[in-house]
Amino acid sequence: MAKVEGDNSKEPINEEAVANMYGAMRADMNQIYSEITELEMEVSEHSLVMNAIEPLDPSRRCYRMIGGVLVERTVKEVLPAVQRNKEGLAEVIARFSEALEKKKKDVMEFEAKYKIRIRKGDGETKDESGKKEGNAQRVLVGPAANESC
Template identity: 40%
Template sequence: MATTTATPAQQPLLSQAAVVQKYRQLTQECQQLMSKVAELEQERNEHKLVEETLTPLDPDRRAYRLVGEVLVERTVKEVLPSVKENRENLEKTITTLRERLTERQRQTAEFKAEYKLQ
């Protein structure tokens, strides 16, 4: 069984309205990804600030942490590892989203060039 894959030149061209709609969809996805990255970067910076503030403190000192909508009393040695872990997870997520954003921007640029959009 032979399978054929169509090259971009062989694929049927989209109507002008479909091209514009597809381009708008791609740019909207890029904007959403950029917005999410910015939001997560701000959250990561807040975690970093808390981490820097807690690090020099006595490990047995009381610390309060907001869990959901509840303020919980803990010690610095209990709170600090979870703040570090959350920051690291945010950094991984930001990296993943940036990679996805780069790929989506590349796709958008290729689409724009293919259909000669301005």
């Protein structure tokens, strides 16, 4: 796979270049996954806020953080704004999902073109029950140390 001087195609020069391009594509895909996950968490938070303030009196005082500043509004003013933000986030998630599907397709084509096969890492082991177990750490959360207030 030699590259001819002056050739404007984006063909990699050697295996290392192919691996680097593949790694970059996978990193882009992981970045999109993280963005989608973060936005989905924000949508979930918006839903929680909406569910909490919907049953309240519309004239009730409500506080909202705007650009790092806490402002006083009413429930009637805040609820539509939170709803609009949630809808906007949903649209962004849809666009990111489309970009992710395109990136997945590109990665699959790249894998097929260069006959790339993924090897399983050494970090995985099997326990007696046959389940795969990674090197993840587990956290046990108990009751608060100081329960008396």
